[in-house]
Amino acid sequence: MGAMLWSLLRAELITYLWRQQDLWVVVAFYLAIASLFPLAVGVEPALLRQMAPGVIWVCALLASLLALPRLFADDHHSGILEQLLLLPLSLSVVVWVRIFCYWLWSGLPLVLLSPLLGMQYGLHGEELLWLVATLLPGTLLLALFGAIGAALTLGARGGGALLALLIIPLCVPVLILGAGALGEALAGGDPMPWYYLLLALLLVALPLAPLATAAALRITVD
Amino acid sequence: MSEQPIRWLKFSSPKHFYFLVERLAPWLTGVGLLALLLGLYVGFILAPEDYQQGNSYRIMFLHVPAAWLSMLIYLLMALYGLIHLVWRVRMADIMARALAPTGMLFCAIALWTGALWGKPTWGAYWVWDARITTQLILLFLYAGYIALHHAIDDRHKAAQAASLLALVGSVNVPIIYFSVQWWNTLHQGASIAPGSSPTMATVMFVALMLMTLACWMYAIVVPLRRAQTLILLSEGRSQWVRDGLLVKQGGDRHA
Numbered sequence: 001m002g003a004m005l006w007s008l009l010r011a012e013l014i015t016y017l018w019r020q021q022d023l024w025v026v027v028a029f030y031l032a033i034a035s036l037f038p039l040a041v042g043v044e045p046a047l048l049r050q051m052a053p054g055v056i057w058v059c060a061l062l063a064s065l066l067a068l069p070r071l072f073a074d075d076h077h078s079g080i081l082e083q084l085l086l087l088p089l090s091l092s093v094v095v096w097v098r099i100f101c102y103w104l105w106s107g108l109p110l111v112l113l114s115p116l117l118g119m120q121y122g123l124h125g126e127e128l129l130w131l132v133a134t135l136l137p138g139t140l141l142l143a144l145f146g147a148i149g150a151a152l153t154l155g156a157r158g159g160g161a162l163l164a165l166l167i168i169p170l171c172v173p174v175l176i177l178g179a180g181a182l183g184e185a186l187a188g189g190d191p192m193p194w195y196y197l198l199l200a201l202l203l204v205a206l207p208l209a210p211l212a213t214a215a216a217l218r219i220t221v222d
Numbered sequence: 223m224s225e226q227p228i229r230w231l232k233f234s235s236p237k238h239f240y241f242l243v244e245r246l247a248p249w250l251t252g253v254g255l256l257a258l259l260l261g262l263y264v265g266f267i268l269a270p271e272d273y274q275q276g277n278s279y280r281i282m283f284l285h286v287p288a289a290w291l292s293m294l295i296y297l298l299m300a301l302y303g304l305i306h307l308v309w310r311v312r313m314a315d316i317m318a319r320a321l322a323p324t325g326m327l328f329c330a331i332a333l334w335t336g337a338l339w340g341k342p343t344w345g346a347y348w349v350w351d352a353r354i355t356t357q358l359i360l361l362f363l364y365a366g367y368i369a370l371h372h373a374i375d376d377r378h379k380a381a382q383a384a385s386l387l388a389l390v391g392s393v394n395v396p397i398i399y400f401s402v403q404w405w406n407t408l409h410q411g412a413s414i415a416p417g418s419s420p421t422m423a424t425v426m427f428v429a430l431m432l433m434t435l436a437c438w439m440y441a442i443v444v445p446l447r448r449a450q451t452l453i454l455l456s457e458g459r460s461q462w463v464r465d466g467l468l469v470k471q472g473g474d475r476h477a
Contacts, residue, residue: 166366168362197404
């Protein structure tokens with residue numbers, strides 16, 4: 001089982017290497033829309049600092065929605081998804097590996113680039129660390145919730161917009177807790193309660209979301 | 223003692239369900255209309271003006287039942303979704319589908335009436351209060367459910383996918399509610415809570431209960447009728463539909 005898991009992981013990562021374009025689109029989108037806000041609302045430093053947690057978090061949410069429709073779609077069209085269902089591994093484990101690789105590829109770059117945005121918005125020092133620290137579990141959570149939507153909308157018409165409609169309400173708690181922790185850190189308060197809640201949500205979603213995603217895949221594929 | 227089969231399970235067959243609704247619906251409609259008329263009379267004529275809010279508090283007689291029902295119907299929808307996923311009962315999906323537009327309607331009514339009440343009372347149509355925000359997100363959840371059901375062409379897949387979505391959403395509703403509440407306490411000082419009014423006079427309570435009954439009857443009859451339509455849409459070719467409905471009309475025409 002370990003060997004199979006490893007080869008699955010390797011195959012997933014190699015596939016993503018072939019799909020570099022997706023990564024760059026997501027990253028460029030993230031940086032571009034986050035740079036729109038100062039242009040629209042003005043460059044008052046105090047205002048930017050106050051907006052920073054919300055804006056960066058909403059941008060991360062939107063950017064992580066962008067590549068989601070392709071999470072399972074290509075494999076669905078090529079029939080690989082059926083093969084994955086036939087693996088002697090539990091489908092939720094397969095899904096878990098897939099989500100993790102997807103996050104490594106489209107979520108982690110957002111996290112790593114976020115200090116850049118943070119500096120644009122006038123954050124510095126420890127605040128940038130908090131930005132990274134909240135986005136790290138946050139983007140993983142967004143990928144976990146997003147996978148449920150991606151699996152549900154697999155055979156559906158109106159892909160991307162429908163997916164966004166399904167996922168955005170589910171992501172509200174992630175946004176509130178993540179941006180809340182960051183906002184508290186920026187205001188000089190104690191972000192830990194928020195951060196713990198965010199991590200708790202992650203611990204709940206880590207086993208449950210792949211289960212729901214696997215169930216959704218079984219519905220769409222069989 | 224001989225084991226009696228559970229009678230009501232037979233109503234999970236579309237045919238029996240259809241004719242049961244046919245018999246029940248007029249009565250339920252009658253009860254609902256009666257409660258509505260009584261409720262409007264008590265609410266508008268008998269109940270006095272509120273010494274603080276004047277007449278605007280009367281919006282509560284529609285607002286509160288609508289808010290209750292919008293939450294309840296979502297949970298019921300998720301329950302039917304669970305039944306559909308676990309036991310593959312087709313009627314469960316039909317019921318969930320039939321409930322969704324009504325739940326969304328009540329959700330919209332709750333938001334709308336809340337805004338109308340908020341303007342004279344709080345001075346603003348919209349306040350980012352925890353309950354209001356949760357209600358808004360609930361509206362999006364309803365919209366997502368309905369949209370997903372319509373977006374998948376295969377009926378069985380659509381039914382199962384939507385059921386799963388309702389289930390996932392229902393797990394999320396409490397999380398959303400609490401996170402919004404925490405967020406609310408961070409962003410606003412002393413929040414103006416919609417529930418903090420002093421105890422209600424008996425007349426007002428009676429009016430509220432009557433209106434709640436009326437809304438309940440609406441929320442029962444309309445989805446049941448909608449479920450009938452959905453049954454006819456999916457079973458239009460089966461024999462009982464022809465025998466029970468079409469032939470009767472045809473017979474009238476010949477007579």
